[in-house]
Amino acid sequence: MSVDTYLKGKDLSPYQQLTVDDVELHVSPALSTWADHATVAVRSTRLGKKLEVLADHKHQPT
Secondary structure: OOOOOOOOOOOOOOOEEEEEOOEEEEEOHHHHHHEEEEEEEEEEEOOEEEEEEEEEEOOOOO
């Protein structure tokens, strides 16, 4: 999984666009295929803000 904040000139047509509060998210088709759900959190650190995305797999190993 990657986070990219520079979107100028990028083709975002394959991505599903979601808006949560004031945050715009673009979810890849691959993530929506294998992830059951995802949690997005913004945390403040001494160096600035950190975006964290945690995805749970649909088929987790036992």
